[in-house]
Amino acid sequence: MNIDPTLGCPCNGRFLVPAFTYDCPPAGETTFDLKSQVYRRRYDRCTMCGHWFARHDLDLSGLYERDYVEATYGGLAGMRQKFEAIMALPSEKSDNRGRVERVRAFAGDRGVDESKGPRLLDVGAGLGVFPAAMQTKGWHATALEPDARTLAHLRTVVGLETLNLPLLQLEAAGIAPFDLITFNKVLEHVAYPVELLMAAKALLLQDGLMYVEVPDVAAAAEGPGREEFFIEHLHVFSPVSLAMMSATAGYRLIRMERLREPSGKFTLSAFLVACSS
Numbered sequence: 001m002n003i004d005p006t007l008g009c010p011c012n013g014r015f016l017v018p019a020f021t022y023d024c025p026p027a028g029e030t031t032f033d034l035k036s037q038v039y040r041r042r043y044d045r046c047t048m049c050g051h052w053f054a055r056h057d058l059d060l061s062g063l064y065e066r067d068y069v070e071a072t073y074g075g076l077a078g079m080r081q082k083f084e085a086i087m088a089l090p091s092e093k094s095d096n097r098g099r100v101e102r103v104r105a106f107a108g109d110r111g112v113d114e115s116k117g118p119r120l121l122d123v124g125a126g127l128g129v130f131p132a133a134m135q136t137k138g139w140h141a142t143a144l145e146p147d148a149r150t151l152a153h154l155r156t157v158v159g160l161e162t163l164n165l166p167l168l169q170l171e172a173a174g175i176a177p178f179d180l181i182t183f184n185k186v187l188e189h190v191a192y193p194v195e196l197l198m199a200a201k202a203l204l205l206q207d208g209l210m211y212v213e214v215p216d217v218a219a220a221a222e223g224p225g226r227e228e229f230f231i232e233h234l235h236v237f238s239p240v241s242l243a244m245m246s247a248t249a250g251y252r253l254i255r256m257e258r259l260r261e262p263s264g265k266f267t268l269s270a271f272l273v274a275c276s277s
């Protein structure tokens with residue numbers, strides 16, 4: 001697998017050392033149909049910036065298109081159940097509740113007026129719990145999602161405006177600029193996260209805000225079985241690598257937090273603005 005080895009790290013990938021190695025799926029990992037491929041993968045860790053890179057030759061190309069909804073939720077009915085269960089969680093048990101509070105507080109500090117229906121683009125919306133909650137607070141939420149069945153869920157169950165274009169094509173398609181773009185647990189799934197962040201910059205209003213959540217390498221202290229290191233994650237970030245990626249993509253980092261979420265997830269969250277603003 002060819003993954004950008006640097007994200008802006010000055011070591012240019014020269015100081016990678018092997019970290020966790022897997023020859024079978026850790027408990028709890030979603031089971032994907034690997035066809036005849038042998039399950040074998042590992043992470044390499046950068047000794048300079050602390051970033052972890054997935055290393056394997058497994059072909060996961062069909063993962064999100066074909067198998068993801070079925071394997072993860074057991075189809076559309078399962079998605080609806082999961083969505084409703086998460087929306088009904090009490091605040092102290094809901095990762096999403098904390099996220100909504102963080103984002104709204106930050107946007108409020110930066111002068112965003114919720115009574116004016118500010119526009120949110122949620123990239124990789126998944127079940128849609130975040131844009132759904134933001135919509136109830138006055139935001140006009142648009143969900144970007146590649147999977148056709150997930151799009152159907154977002155439209156019919158959640159009631160969101162949806163887009164199924166690749167992010168890189170949105171600017172050319174004349175999609176109007178957004179007050180806020182969010183990547184919630186998305187960038188770790190793509191080989192080239194810098195490219196996506198860069199493309200998103202063109203979709204922000206002049207003073208637009210970017211919010212990013214990624215898995216935190218701090219989880220490694222609890223061993224290789226943690227979900228932060230499941231097969232879908234091509235990257236696991238350190239505070240330094242998240243800061244470097246943001247700078248490389250042309251953003252100024254305004255705030256970063258190291259979270260231990262109600263679900264137990266180790267997460268880094270960051271607020272960014274485009275360098276020109």
Ligand SMILES: [Zn+2]
Nearest residue numbers: 009046048049
């Ligand atoms: Zn590095």
